[in-house]
Amino acid sequence: xxxxxxxxxxxxxxxxxxxxxxxxxxxxxxxxxxxxxxxxxxxxxxxxxxxxxxxxxxxxxxxxxxxxxxxxxxxxxxxxxxxxxxxxxxxxxxxxxxxxxxxxxxxxxxxxxxxxxxxxxxxxxxxxxxxxxxxxxxxxxxxxxxxxxx
Amino acid sequence: xxxxxxxxxxxxxxxxxxxxxxxxxxxxxxxxxxxxxxxxxxxxxxxxxxxxxxxxxxxxxxxxxxxxxxxxxxxxxxxxxxxxxxxxxxxxxxxxxxxxxxxxxxxxxxxxxxxxxxxxxxxxxxxxxxxxxxxxxxxxxxxxxxxxxx
DNA sequence: ATGCATGCAAATGCTTTGCAGCGTG
DNA sequence: CACGCTGCAAAGCATTTGCATGCAT
Numbered sequence: 119x120x121x122x123x124x125x126x127x128x129x130x131x132x133x134x135x136x137x138x139x140x141x142x143x144x145x146x147x148x149x150x151x152x153x154x155x156x157x158x159x160x161x162x163x164x165x166x167x168x169x170x171x172x173x174x175x176x177x178x179x180x181x182x183x184x185x186x187x188x189x190x191x192x193x194x195x196x197x198x199x200x201x202x203x204x205x206x207x208x209x210x211x212x213x214x215x216x217x218x219x220x221x222x223x224x225x226x227x228x229x230x231x232x233x234x235x236x237x238x239x240x241x242x243x244x245x246x247x248x249x250x251x252x253x254x255x256x257x258x259x260x261x262x263x264x265x266x267x268x
Numbered sequence: 269x270x271x272x273x274x275x276x277x278x279x280x281x282x283x284x285x286x287x288x289x290x291x292x293x294x295x296x297x298x299x300x301x302x303x304x305x306x307x308x309x310x311x312x313x314x315x316x317x318x319x320x321x322x323x324x325x326x327x328x329x330x331x332x333x334x335x336x337x338x339x340x341x342x343x344x345x346x347x348x349x350x351x352x353x354x355x356x357x358x359x360x361x362x363x364x365x366x367x368x369x370x371x372x373x374x375x376x377x378x379x380x381x382x383x384x385x386x387x388x389x390x391x392x393x394x395x396x397x398x399x400x401x402x403x404x405x406x407x408x409x410x411x412x413x414x415x416x417x418x
Numbered sequence: 419a420t421g422c423a424t425g426c427a428a429a430t431g432c433t434t435t436g437c438a439g440c441g442t443g
Numbered sequence: 444c445a446c447g448c449t450g451c452a453a454a455g456c457a458t459t460t461g462c463a464t465g466c467a468t
Contacts, residue, residue, distance in 0.1 A: 138448095139442055139443070139446095139448070141442070141449080143448080151354070152356070156371075156372065157353040157354060157355055157356075157372045158354055159354075160432085174450085176450095177433080177434075177435085177449085177450075177451085180432090180433060183352075186354075187354070191358075192355060193354065193358075193397075194354055194355075195353045195354065195355055195363075195372060200433075200456070200457060200458095201309045201311070201456090201457070202333075202344050202345070202457085203307040203345045204307060204333060204336075204342045204343065204344055204345065205307055205343040206302070206342055208342075212386070213345075214389050214393070217396060221306075222307045223306075223392045225388040225389055225392075227386035227388045235402060236377035236379055236380055236400070236402075237379070238375040238377045239400075239404075242364040242402075242406055243410055244410060245402055245403070246367060246404045247343075247403045248401070249401055249403075250383075250389075250398060250401070251398070251400070252385060252386075252395055252398045253395075253396045253398070254392065254394050255393050255394045255396065256392055256393040257393045260394060289467055289468070290468095291422095291466080291467070293424070310457080326457095326458090327424085327425075327426085327459075331459090334458095350431070350432060351432070352433085
């Protein structure tokens with residue numbers, strides 16, 4: 119089955135909706151993403167697109183992927199911020215990760231704890247821990263964005 | 269309640285067990301971690317320790333935090349690897365994250381899906397998505413480590 | 419005493435940014 | 444045809460590493 123056409127319309131709609139231009143580079147990065155398996159890195163996308171668009175530069179790929187993330191077309195895995203943060207709390211707990219400021223908030227939940235490891239996950243290797251990861255926009259960022267839009 | 273003594277014994281045991289020396293720097297980084305709230309970054313720990321140990325260098329903090337991660341005393345949030353990876357799969361799914369090679373494996377689970385957002389998480393802000401994050405060591409890394417130990 | 423750990427400084431690698439020219443709408 | 448987008452090159456950061464000295468065991 120060929121879904122490339124319908125997928126492209128997703129891109130078209132997303133860009134048009136935000137008043138952003140549809141360029142060759144963006145189209146190629148988008149289709150490379152669709153064709154990719156797993157969780158591609160910037161370099162992997164870059165190398166893939168380069169086969170069809172040899173003149174594309176890495177920074178355009180960076181910019182494009184960031185744009186797509188902002189549009190919600192893709193999700194950067196965990197913190198966008200470059201600094202590593204450490205979890206000192208060794209007890210079972212879950213995370214609310216802010217997709218804007220990348221701060222992490224801990225919580226526990228009586229309704230889901232104790233959380234058990236699904237069978238499906240065990241097949242990948244030796245499990246060390248499980249937790250829920252809730253992505254969202256924290257109160258502070260919501261407030262800041264609201265203020266800026268006024 | 270003063271738990272610093274008992275916490276330090278955790279450090280002592282972990283280091284002794286691995287045949288690693290107990291130094292001032294390691295003790296100070298460890299207690300700074302205990303005293304920290306949330307999810308400290310390397311810089312935050314460094315600044316904190318520097319008040320008591322002005323001569324400590326950033327790279328020692330880096331090395332120490334990496335050591336503590338390997339010993340399981342702390343958990344680096346998300347991938348240790350510096351490259352950003354993107355999730356192209358917009359459908360609900362979960363992640364098995366390898367703590368060695370930082371590769372991410374997707375899975376879905378009939379036993380837990382659909383996954384609902386716990387009440388506790390909603391108080392932090394606007395929720396965009398939820399997923400399970402299983403941390404562990406993938407098959408490839410397990411095999412590699414077994415081979416090297418022979 | 420021995421050799422691991424630290425501090426210093428330089429290197430590395432990912433990602434971002436300023437700017438001039440190009441192409442989309 | 445205006446303005447946003449790209450490519451280039453250089454800068455910016457977080458993190459890592461080589462090496463000589465110092466300190467824990």
